[in-house]
Amino acid sequence: MGIKLYYTTVTASRTVKSQQAEVMRILDSKSIQYELIDISVGGELRDEMRSKAGDPTAVPPQLFNEDHYCGNYEMFSEAVEADTVEQFLKLV
Numbered sequence: 001m002g003i004k005l006y007y008t009t010v011t012a013s014r015t016v017k018s019q020q021a022e023v024m025r026i027l028d029s030k031s032i033q034y035e036l037i038d039i040s041v042g043g044e045l046r047d048e049m050r051s052k053a054g055d056p057t058a059v060p061p062q063l064f065n066e067d068h069y070c071g072n073y074e075m076f077s078e079a080v081e082a083d084t085v086e087q088f089l090k091l092v
Contacts, residue, residue: 003027003034003089006049006062010040013059019073020061026080032089065090 005027007020027034039046039060050058053069063070070076070089079088086092 002065002091003032004037004064004066005034006037006039006045006064007060008040009038011060016060023061023063023073023076026076026085030085032085032091063089 005020005023007023008016011017024034037045037049039049049060049062050056052064052067053062053072058072061073061076063072063076068090071079076085076088079085
């Protein structure tokens with residue numbers, strides 16, 4: 001599957017929870033299939049996400065098309081506002 005969403009099921013941050021839920025809701029509303037990768041199941045997945053994103057402090061949600069980094073929540077949100085989600089996700 002192309003689109004990968006790195007997220008976490010274990011967080012005390014309401015911001016992270018709401019951002020993750022919004023990304024999933026928007027992807028679902030656009031019928032964009034994606035794979036969920038839960039970084040809370042192991043530190044190696046968190047490290048992988050951060051390495052691929054090129055940011056040692058990156059927090060979920062982070063979006064990728066295969067192994068190509070698309071961006072974080074703020075970048076995704078800007079693409080939603082500009083109606084360029086497909087371009088942001090490198091689907092076109």
